Amino acid sequence: MAADLHSATVDPPWDLDAWRQSARAALRACIAPAQMAWSDASDASLFGAPPALAQAPLRASPPVARAFLPLAARVLAHRDPQRHALLYRLLWRMAEGEPRLLAHGLDADVFRARALEKTVRRDLHKMKAFVRFREVLGAHEEFVAWFEPDHHILDLVAPFFVRRFAGMRWAILTPYRSARWDGSTLAFGAGARPGDAPQADAREDLWRTYYANIFNPARLNPRMMRQEMPQKYWKHLPETHTLPTLLREAGSRVRDMAQRDAEPSRKPVLVSRTRARCENGVRSTYRKT
Amino acid sequence: MELLDKLAVLADAAKYDASCASSGAGKRDSLGKGGGVGSTGGMGICHSYTPDGRCVSLLKILLTNFCIYDCVYCVNRVSSNVRRARFATDEVVRLTLDFYKRNYIEGLFLSSGIIRSGDYTMEQMVEVARSLREDHHFRGYIHLKTIPEASPELLAAAGRHADRLSINVELPTDDGLRALAPDKSADGIRGAMGELKWRIDAAREDRKAARRTRSATPPTFAPAGQSTQMIVGADGADDRAVLDRSVALYDGYRMRRVYYSAFSPIPDASAALPLKAPPLAREHRLYQADWLLRFYGFGVEDIAPRAVDGSATMLDLEVDPKLAWALRHPEFFPVDLNRAPREALLRVPGLGTRNVQRVLASRRHARLRLDHLTRLRAPLVKMLPFVQVLDHHPRGALDSPDALRARLAPPARQADLFG
Numbered sequence: 183m184a185a186d187l188h189s190a191t192v193d194p195p196w197d198l199d200a201w202r203q204s205a206r207a208a209l210r211a212c213i214a215p216a217q218m219a220w221s222d223a224s225d226a227s228l229f230g231a232p233p234a235l236a237q238a239p240l241r242a243s244p245p246v247a248r249a250f251l252p253l254a255a256r257v258l259a260h261r262d263p264q265r266h267a268l269l270y271r272l273l274w275r276m277a278e279g280e281p282r283l284l285a286h287g288l289d290a291d292v293f294r295a296r297a298l299e300k301t302v303r304r305d306l307h308k309m310k311a312f313v314r315f316r317e318v319l320g321a322h323e324e325f326v327a328w329f330e331p332d333h334h335i336l337d338l339v340a341p342f343f344v345r346r347f348a349g350m351r352w353a354i355l356t357p358y359r360s361a362r363w364d365g366s367t368l369a370f371g372a373g374a375r376p377g378d379a380p381q382a383d384a385r386e387d388l389w390r391t392y393y394a395n396i397f398n399p400a401r402l403n404p405r406m407m408r409q410e411m412p413q414k415y416w417k418h419l420p421e422t423h424t425l426p427t428l429l430r431e432a433g434s435r436v437r438d439m440a441q442r443d444a445e446p447s448r449k450p451v452l453v454s455r456t457r458a459r460c461e462n463g464v465r466s467t468y469r470k471t
Numbered sequence: 472m473e474l475l476d477k478l479a480v481l482a483d484a485a486k487y488d489a490s491c492a493s494s495g496a497g498k499r500d501s502l503g504k505g506g507g508v509g510s511t512g513g514m515g516i517c518h519s520y521t522p523d524g525r526c527v528s529l530l531k532i533l534l535t536n537f538c539i540y541d542c543v544y545c546v547n548r549v550s551s552n553v554r555r556a557r558f559a560t561d562e563v564v565r566l567t568l569d570f571y572k573r574n575y576i577e578g579l580f581l582s583s584g585i586i587r588s589g590d591y592t593m594e595q596m597v598e599v600a601r602s603l604r605e606d607h608h609f610r611g612y613i614h615l616k617t618i619p620e621a622s623p624e625l626l627a628a629a630g631r632h633a634d635r636l637s638i639n640v641e642l643p644t645d646d647g648l649r650a651l652a653p654d655k656s657a658d659g660i661r662g663a664m665g666e667l668k669w670r671i672d673a674a675r676e677d678r679k680a681a682r683r684t685r686s687a688t689p690p691t692f693a694p695a696g697q698s699t700q701m702i703v704g705a706d707g708a709d710d711r712a713v714l715d716r717s718v719a720l721y722d723g724y725r726m727r728r729v730y731y732s733a734f735s736p737i738p739d740a741s742a743a744l745p746l747k748a749p750p751l752a753r754e755h756r757l758y759q760a761d762w763l764l765r766f767y768g769f770g771v772e773d774i775a776p777r778a779v780d781g782s783a784t785m786l787d788l789e790v791d792p793k794l795a796w797a798l799r800h801p802e803f804f805p806v807d808l809n810r811a812p813r814e815a816l817l818r819v820p821g822l823g824t825r826n827v828q829r830v831l832a833s834r835r836h837a838r839l840r841l842d843h844l845t846r847l848r849a850p851l852v853k854m855l856p857f858v859q860v861l862d863h864h865p866r867g868a869l870d871s872p873d874a875l876r877a878r879l880a881p882p883a884r885q886a887d888l889f890g
Contacts (some may be wrong), residue, residue, distance in 0.1 A: 286836035287829045288843040311516045316575045345500035382525040385569045395482035397521030400735050406524025
């Protein structure tokens, strides 16, 4: 019933502290999950419902399982519009007689939360893997990357890049937010556009060469490749520009190898086994190819 | 030769090594260390995937593909006609740092052909690792392929700088090694693995003791341990022989991983090799068997029972080794997911270690039903004939294992492209 409805606005919508303040107030005011309407900052549809934050507490905050907050932090990063309500439902159930609820992985609510968490974890993992820095021309050891994560994960992932690239200056730009590290401080700022990052890097040729040569055409398995490196990430990865050629030529490279089997070695064992163990004189034979 | 050409040759030469792991190094980072880059921590990261479906985690290259040895399965053997190249040590250092700073890689996996002598080659490889660590404060992952003949001092230096060391056992049997890698010695390889194990264990003990007495921490030695690789299908060894050798390696040298590499057609192949590559499915089944041995409480005899007539023991290529075991042992099933102990749950086809944990945790809260099982994201078709829950019992499904096998085995696929 609308009359009983209370509202809560989470701003920014991925922020654990913002969600937590409203959730704690609602829990202490004994507002059941069905009576709560959660919204992002941008969403004004709940105009008129009294905010849960303003309700007088009827009880002290019940204790919460330690595993809940890290779970909540990751679930909040998901773009699912139901996530705020889902987390509150879990919190409510734990406070209302199911303190060990999170261990019941096959419960429908827990399962849903874990599924959202898993998606966010995967997004985090892929971002750690697929961010590609480009060096800023004319600057010394300064790098910028453009990346489009599926979810609001920049705040969660930035500390990883700080620990790894502490000795560089870098920025990661995404459409909704950006992170900058100047060698001592991490700062977050507004979203950006792809054109705000450098468009090329001199080392990318070397990287593409490595990528083209480390793969074994005799073991072609593009299905596996796509599963682990979905096509939506390809635009961020300089090495994938060579993929069409690599895939097209794999078959003929393997056939070439198979045909060469038949040929006798052009340099039949020049060095006998006893001589091969000698320490000198062998390298010069093969130096020029 | 241009750097770009060298990289092409020396990456191409390294691609037959299966290992790409960058895990197990422990937590380490560059924050507050006054310069340098690099971090490691638990899980490795795959920064890209090549069209063969393999993970690109490390810059995996050879220092040189010149080699004085003549191992017939190896593209770099002295009698092969491949293009040769050699990196200067500082070129490898530069490449590693440049790639790392752009977030292309987790670190370096350096291997090499043998030039002049084992010691000379090892010295060059150790110099790369030393320079990365000491001159550039690099804290990413380093894996060095160790040369069994190298002197103990060089092994010690390698372990000081590297996270992981590996020596390839190359072939499943000593006879195979004698026939295909005449310059290598099985005893020499085992001796060097034993030496690495001893140093890894000793360093770990020293550090533990130092923590107890709160004295200065002694240096680490290959904190991510040692691994090895076996080539499958180049000699006549059967899967039983491969798995027996794996168990000996895991038990005897505390290997972190044994990698199986299906012998792959190489350019300019030797006539001593079989004409055809073994099916990749064989390699896949061996990895599954390896997992069952290490994490599921299976023994080699469970997975690959010796044939009574002494014929070759090969894993079933059509069904995974756990399902194959279950079909040979219908008397063990159905397993009651609400009551069975962990060891029995681990034997259920389609149920992995994670899901076993989930079942154990969830059944404390509720009696499990089919509805719960659908949330496991496990292959139910494979699992249901072997399990019982509140509202499900397989009835007669296990009476005829052959019919069940026919239902669960994938339909025969077209033979591979050149088979």
